[in-house]
Amino acid sequence: MIKEDNAYADDTDQNTMRDERMTGKASARSNRTVEENIAIFEGMITGTQVENCIRAKISIDNPNKATRDPVIYRCNHTPHNRTGTLWKAYPTYDFACPLVDSPEGVTHALRTTEFADRNPQYQWFIDCFNLRRVHIWDFARLDFKRTFLSKRKLTKLVDAGRVSGWDDPRMPTIRGVLRRGITIAALRDFILKQGPSRNVTLMDWPIFWNINKKEIxxxxxxxTAVDQQKTVIATIIKRGPEKAYTEERPRHNKNSTLGTKKVAYSRQLILDQEDAKLFKQDEEITLMAWGNAIVRKINRFSLDYRSPVIDIELELHLKGDVKKTEKKITWLSTEGQSLIPAELVDFDYLLTKDKLDEDDNWEDFLTEETEFWTAAFCDANLATCRMGDIIQLERKGYFRVDAPYKDGKAAVLFNIPIGKTGYLTSCLRLSHG
Incomplete structure (x- = not known):
């Protein structure tokens, strides 16, 4: 390019160069000789001409400011993570893209609309080197409510320790949403449904996660899981089993291919406080996967009906009609199985505001607390779950196993949003509501 007088070396200071490009004024260095430009470029490569850059000689007064002699090569002595200090100067992003795309066989360059002003620059570089043309396909970037996709801002969150890394389930990265529990099939379906629109879209997260729910x-x-900190003991005083036993039950009532699991039954059960505090004396309820029972006694911390429940007594009524009961309750037997400890983790949005305005300082809108942990007891079958498995804790939601139960250490389960209620679902509401 330099030898053909399509580029020149320029040591104009940054502020002056910016002002000249804005006003359409040619740089005083644009008329340097080819020999002088070559010598300076060689000095940039060896690191002796650090004050210079190389600019493409496109146009200085074009209405499209992106074509006003853009910088295409500049000095950078920061050691490269792969080549160390071998190179002292590097091409800019805009210069490198067309010179990579065309030789590598790219037919369509997919670029977001904020690069539209740079498309003529892209094609100019292609023509300058007599390369095969590449078709540019512009599309609008996708934004999500109460988050941001800027790598610069996300890097600050990682560096500041506000998230654990680029695969943190709160991060709007591919690795992040995969770790949160999105499936490849749902992700692909979501992308295809968006299409190559040029309209800027502010997407709501529930739409994203609802597609995933249909997949999982x-x-x-x-x-089944019960909150460890809000456990209520339930004793079956009549018509209960004489001793604990287990039965094989489907792992999924509508998908027999998933096999069976062991369900333990006994007179000693534990329930969630959120359920027990709503019981009424002599009310008939349904113990899911077992049958009906009648609440015969409710012991509370005080006489106030709003007081937390300590324990209850139940009378089994397995001939009762499960369709007529108002409350369908999950439960766990404390006998006949080894309960598995688990940590149920839920997450909030990164931002407190749906969409930031131009003059907003994004750091002022970071959600203060975005991670919530709840200790739970789970049925013994959870011990066989592996990292990455997606399960449903009945009446609590869907979860991805981030760390399986091992050597007595609690499993870690990440709550997967289902779309209807946004990011925070039943796990968080039960524990922090």
């Missing part, structure tokens, strides 16, 4: 509902084995 039929393949997620069912399990």
């Amino acid at each position: 509902d039929s393949i997620a084995p069912r399990h």
Whole structure:
């Protein structure tokens, strides 16, 4: 380019160069000789001409400011993570893209609309080197409510320790949403439904996660969990089993291919406080996967009906009609199985505001607390779950196993949003509501 007088070396200071490009004024260095430009460029490569850059000689007064002799090569002595200090100067992003795309066989360069002003620059470089033309396909970037996709801002979150890394489930990265529990099939479906639109879209997260729910509902084995800190003891005083026993039950009532699991039954059960505090004396309820029972006694911390429940007594009524009961309750037997400890983790949005305005300082709108942990007891079948498995804890939601139960250490389960209620679902509401 330099030898053909399509580029020149320029040591104009940054502020002056910016002002000249804005006003359409040619640089005093644009008329340097080819020999002088070559010598300076060689000095940039060896690191002796650090004050210079190389500019493409496109146009200085074009209405499209992107074509006003853009910088295409500049000095940078920061050691490269792969080549160390071998190179002292590097091409700019805009210069490198067309010179990579065309030789590598790219037919369509997919670029977001903020690069539209640079498209003529892209094609000029192609023509300058007599390369095969590449078709540019512009599309609008996708934005999500209460988050941002800027790599610069996300890097600051990682560096500041506000998130654990680029695969943190709160991060709007591919690795992040995969770790949160999105499936490849749902992700692909979501992308295809957006299409190559040029309209800027502010997407709501529930739409994203609702597509995923349709994928996982039929393949997620069912399990049961009870909040460790808000456990209520339930004793079956009549018509209960004489001793604990187990039965084989489907892991998913509508998908027999998932196999079976062992369900333990006994007179000693534990329930969630959120359920027990709503019981009424002599009310008939349904113990899911077992049958009906009648609440015969409710012991509370005080006489106030709003007071937390300590324990209850139940009378089994397995001939009762499960369709007529108002409350369908999950439960766990404390006998006949080894309960598995688990940490249920839920997450909030990164930002407190749906969409930031131009003059907003994004750091002022970071959600203060975005991670919530709840200790739970789970049925014994959870011990066989592996990292990455997606399950449903009945009446609590869908979860991805981020760390399986091992050597007595609690499993870590990440709550997967289902779309209807946004990011925070039943796990968070039960524990922090």
